[in-house]
Amino acid sequence: MNKKTLLLTLSLVFTSLVGVSTQAQVLDLREQAKLIDEVIDDRLNNLLPQLMERTGIDMWVMITREYNEDPIVKTMLPATWISARRTTMLVFYYNPQTKEYTKSAVARYNVGSSIKAAWDMTKYPDQWDALMALVNKHQPKKIGLNISKSYGHADGLDHTEYEQFMQKLPVTFKTKVVSSEPLAVAWLETRTAREMQYYPQVVQISKAIIAEGFSSKVITPGITTSEDLVWWYRQKINSLGLSTWFHPSVEIQRNDQIEFDHLKAFSNKGYDPKNIIQAGDLLHVDFGITYLRLNSDIQEHAYVLKPEEKDAPEYLKNALAIGNQLQDILTNQFALNKLGNKILSDALAEAKKQQINATIYTHPIGAHGHAAGPTIGMWDQQNGVPGSGDYPMYYNTAYSIELNAAVEIKEWKKTIRIMLEQDGYFDQTGFKYISGRQTKLHLVGNPNWQ
Numbered sequence: 276m277n278k279k280t281l282l283l284t285l286s287l288v289f290t291s292l293v294g295v296s297t298q299a300q301v302l303d304l305r306e307q308a309k310l311i312d313e314v315i316d317d318r319l320n321n322l323l324p325q326l327m328e329r330t331g332i333d334m335w336v337m338i339t340r341e342y343n344e345d346p347i348v349k350t351m352l353p354a355t356w357i358s359a360r361r362t363t364m365l366v367f368y369y370n371p372q373t374k375e376y377t378k379s380a381v382a383r384y385n386v387g388s389s390i391k392a393a394w395d396m397t398k399y400p401d402q403w404d405a406l407m408a409l410v411n412k413h414q415p416k417k418i419g420l421n422i423s424k425s426y427g428h429a430d431g432l433d434h435t436e437y438e439q440f441m442q443k444l445p446v447t448f449k450t451k452v453v454s455s456e457p458l459a460v461a462w463l464e465t466r467t468a469r470e471m472q473y474y475p476q477v478v479q480i481s482k483a484i485i486a487e488g489f490s491s492k493v494i495t496p497g498i499t500t501s502e503d504l505v506w507w508y509r510q511k512i513n514s515l516g517l518s519t520w521f522h523p524s525v526e527i528q529r530n531d532q533i534e535f536d537h538l539k540a541f542s543n544k545g546y547d548p549k550n551i552i553q554a555g556d557l558l559h560v561d562f563g564i565t566y567l568r569l570n571s572d573i574q575e576h577a578y579v580l581k582p583e584e585k586d587a588p589e590y591l592k593n594a595l596a597i598g599n600q601l602q603d604i605l606t607n608q609f610a611l612n613k614l615g616n617k618i619l620s621d622a623l624a625e626a627k628k629q630q631i632n633a634t635i636y637t638h639p640i641g642a643h644g645h646a647a648g649p650t651i652g653m654w655d656q657q658n659g660v661p662g663s664g665d666y667p668m669y670y671n672t673a674y675s676i677e678l679n680a681a682v683e684i685k686e687w688k689k690t691i692r693i694m695l696e697q698d699g700y701f702d703q704t705g706f707k708y709i710s711g712r713q714t715k716l717h718l719v720g721n722p723n724w725q
Contacts, residue, residue, distance in 0.1 A: 301480065301516055301566060308354035310473075311568055312387060315351060317469050319389045323462065324376045327369040330457040334415035336406070337365040338436040345421055345431030347459055350568070350642050353387035360384060362436075364406050366393075368413045377413075381406045403443045410448060418448060419455030425662030428647045429459035464639050464648035464672045471700065474569055474673070478698050478710035481564050481571040484511050488560065489577035489717035494552055496579055496719070501525040501550045501558075508562055518565045520644040526559040526694075527552065530687040554581040557591060558719070559694050563644055570644040572675040574696035577717035587716045594682040598693035599714055601626055601633050601680045605651070606699065606706040612667045615649030616659035623657065632681035632690075640675045640698055648672055670702045673709065 302310070327333065339345040339359045344352075348359060364381035379393035380386040381402060399405035410418070420437065423429035432440075441449065466474065487493060488508050508523040527550055528535065552558065556579045563572040576595060578587035586592075605622040619635055626633035634657060639648030650663040651674075677696040684691050697712040 304516075307567060311354040314467070314469050314568075315353065315387060316389045318462075318467055319351065319378060322465060322467055323367060324369045324374075326458055326461045326465065327367065328371045330419075330461060332417045332419040332453065332455060332458045333369055333371070334410070334413060334417065335365075335367040335419045335455055335458055336410075336440070337421055338406075338432060338440060339363050340433075340436070343433060346428045346643070347421060347431055347462065350463065351386070351390070356386075362402060364402065365390060366406070366409050368409075368415065370413075379409060381409065403439060406440075407443055407445065411445065415448070416451060418452050419458050420452060421459055422454045423456040423459065425666070426456060426460055426647050428463055428643060429454075429456045460647040460666065461669070463642050463646060464669065466641060466671050466673050466700065470569065473567060474698075474700070475710045477564065477566045477569050478571050478573070480515075480517070480566065481562060481573050482575075482710065484508065484515075484564075485560060485562055485573060485575055486717060487511070489558065489575070489719055491720055494579070494719050496552055496554045496556075499552050501527055501552060504552070504558075504560075508560070512564055519563060520565050520570050521561075521563060523560060523562045528557045528559070528691045529553065529555060530689075532689075534689060535681070535692045552579060552719075554579050557691065558717075561694075561696065565644075568642060570640055570642070570646075571698055572640055572644050572677070572696055573698065574677065574694050575713045575717065576693065576695075577719050580718055580720035584720075587718065588686070590684055590686055591716060594680075594684065594691060594693050595714070595716055597631060597682050598678075598680045598695045599712070600629065601631050601635075601678055602676055602695060602697070602712065604629065604631070604633075605635060605637065605678060606676060609668060609701050609706045611670060614665055614667055615651045616664040618649070618668065619652040619657075619659060619664070622651075633678065634681075635678045637677050638675055639672060641673050644675075646673075648674075668701065671700075673698060673700050675699075676708075676712075 327335065337345055337348050339348045340362050341359050344359050348363065348365060351365065352359065363386065365386065366379045366381060368377045378390045380390045381394050382392055383394065385392050393409065394402060394405045399408060421429055421432040488504055493507050494504065504525045505523050512519050558577040558579065559574065561574045563570055578591055604625045608618045608622045622635055623633055634654055635652040636654040637651040639646040649666045649668050650660045653660055675696055676699055679692045679694040681690050681692055695713065697708055699706055699708045
């Protein structure tokens with residue numbers, strides 16, 4: 276599939292989703308597989324050597340067993356591989372002086388079209404001996420293994436394989452073994468130009484589904500429960516041939532005596548699945564999909580119109596605007612090499628100056644929903660996050676701008692939370708939302724009222 280065909284196909288896909296029809300289609304599995312494999316080849320052939328040179332790791336060794344996949348290896352497997360096969364060993368070598376770059380699979384099979392099998396079983400009946408032969412051949416200065424304290428994504432080498440590797444490794448190389456964390460995180464967080472051609476479609480599809488759920492096509496006030504809506508979203512994802520990386524949630528804030536509770540909102544502790552959606556409610560959804568090996572993570576709000584209303588009350592529209600203001604405060608702090616914890620502290624300080632009661636818990640997004648890269652707060656860690664919060668921001672990375680603003684609503688005699696999450700991208704030109712952000716409340720109205 277060439278670039279023009281890809282863009283046309285994706286354009287047609289989104290066009291069919293604009294009306295949020297139940298007939299909306301995504302690329303069929305065969306076309307998805309073609310695109311996924313092309314992207315993997317592009318990343319392995321063009322991106323990875325750049326990252327190896329940047330991080331100074333000249334040999335990256337990954338070892339994984341079938342059904343116990345290393346999270347990073349899974350991002351390198353071809354679309355037709357559901358899991359690794361038997362014991363799969365991948366070895367990437369890059370010499371920054373000579374620019375020699377090799378991609379080898381110490382396995383019985385090629386791994387896709389880019390990583391060729393490099394195990395001569397007649398010469399090395401033992402797979403581990405074949406691996407050590409590659410190490411001896413290239414004489415690496417740093418051997419990166421997927422071992423990490425701060426990132427589960429980069430900690431995929433299991434204890435058994437680590438022990439075997441170190442036992443087999445010649446003594447002269449044992450001091451050269453390092454954590455691959457800088458390279459592993461860079462691989463996971465960096466989005467290529469090819470990926471950014473279709474990432475907007477992943478987000479647009481997500482937003483289209485949210486919009487349909489937040490409509491009178493799905494919600495009947497006084498009858499539909501929040502749990503009904505949750506499962507409608509889950510069924511919709513499935514019916515479109517998509518998948519998700521987390522179960523959606525729907526929360527209700529209304530003119531009552533119940534105050535916002537962080538623990539309930541983020542863990543569903545005390546969550547009432549029989550909560551019936553009523554006119555005058557402020558709804559919130561947390562929703563995401565997985566498509567073409569990229570993830571979305573979006574939170575938006577809707578207002579359920581009362582019979583006499585044509586629009587949401589001004590005080591709720593103003594509350595949403597404060598949430599947007601907080602988003603701007605945060606993303607204005609994004610800068611190359613700035614640590615996640617520094618971005619967090621500077622944004623919270625600025626929010627305080629602007630008299631916004633803010634909580635920020637923004638995270639990278641991409642190959643995983645809660646992805647690798649600089650963590651910018653957690654809802655229960657507003658003073659910084661050790662480890663992943665001390666990682667710097669790089670260009671060509673994507674983020675879920677996740678936060679909430681506590682806003683006093685005098686008409687309700689209580690404080691509500693505007694909980695927003697929108698996916699964005701940071702590069703040399705600055706920060707931009709991948710497919711816009713919510714600046715107006717979704718409106719849910721019964722057609723019989725109007």
